[in-house]
Amino acid sequence: MKRKIRILSSNICSVRIMDIPPLGAEETGQVIRHKLAAFYPGSADDLYIDYVRENDKAVVFFASKQKIDSLSDPEGNEFLFYSPWHFFASISEKDGYYGIILDGRIELFCYENDHFVESRSLDYSSEREASLKEEGIAFVEPSLSTLNKIEPLFRKKKKKKYFLSNLLILGLLLIIPQFLFYRQVKSDEEYNRTLKKEIQSLILDNARYSGSEEEYGKLMNEYQELKDSRPLNINRFLSELSSSLGRDVVIESLVLKGNSFQLNGVGLNPLGKMEKFQNNGHFSHVVPYQVKALENSSRETFSLTGVYHDE
Structure with a gap:
């Protein structure tokens, strides 16, 4: 033809x-x-x-x-x-x-x-x-x-047979999943080994940390005991107390027990002095009570309790 x-x-x-x-x-x-x-x-x-x-x-x-x-x-x-x-x-x-x-x-x-x-x-x-x-x-x-080099019009493209190519593709489709599965298994095994090592390392670190935490707790308790038993710097305490009370106050009695104190005194407007105690970082929980005015005087008797921080 x-x-x-x-x-x-x-x-x-x-x-x-x-x-x-x-x-x-x-x-x-x-x-x-x-x-x-x-x-x-x-x-x-x-x-x-x-x-x-x-x-x-x-x-x-x-x-x-x-x-x-x-x-x-x-x-x-x-x-x-x-x-x-x-x-x-x-x-x-x-x-x-x-x-x-x-x-x-x-x-x-x-x-x-x-x-x-x-x-x-x-x-x-x-x-x-x-x-x-x-x-x-x-x-x-x-x-x-x-x-000569131009494709003619309306020509049906014949379908080529690719038996060998299809066979090769089919083989690859069967082999590649097996290969990927093998790689995945090997990868999972390596991951599990690494994870096991990390867990063991964390267990050891946790044991060391637990021991260190217990040791730290003991040291803090000892420090607190030493701190609580440390003698009060009485001179500094009296200086801070005098600064908050002012020169018009006369201290009639003073009792110290640890860092807590109680005093009785006479002075002008003792309730007004609470602001100075609040602004002084060395004192806390300062409470006035038994405030009474003296007869024929502008002065008042009062009592105070509070806590002193020698730091």
Whole structure:
């Protein structure tokens, strides 16, 4: 069986340029079929459709299945279908209209800045051809050599058999999970060994810490006992007490027991002196009681209890 090349005129194959976003082959085909419905009256299922991507656009070719199938060869030869667009696509730095004569028609293709813009089809006559040439339209003679490296239109892609490849893939699918499982088991064993070591280390550290904590508690108790038994600095105590009471107070009696004290005295406004005790950080829990005014005097007798902090 021989292959024959057939250049399809616009009577058989139409060409449109469409804005198509970057999509996969299947999605691109769906978008093209949807857009064809806007200007093709029939069903897209009745068409052979093909396209060539140009950046964010697509040059779309479509032809009636009935017309293409009717182009049968009595000898059973296979036709390779092309559009005139394939000839012009090989021309470098295209700009303006280009023409080709096919099946009694003049097929015109317009380019701007080397990009296909539109196509037109006119009935052929020698006068029209001459007129178009005078307008500067270049006519291209079909040259089959330019089609050697171009994929023909509406050609069904044969599915290749990849028995060995599929067998290799199947083998990998069976082997890889086993390998990953082995790696996972080895990884888990290593993790468990490391975790066991860490737990043992934590147990030892905790034992050391527990012993240190007990030792620390003993030392703090001994320190507190020494602190409580330390003799009071009586001179400093009397100095701080005198500073808080003021010079107008006469201490009649003073009792010390540890850091606690109790005194009886006579002075002016003993209740007003509580603020000085509160502002003095060496005293706490200072409480006045038994405050009595002296007859024929502005002075008062009083008693105080409190705690002194010798620090």
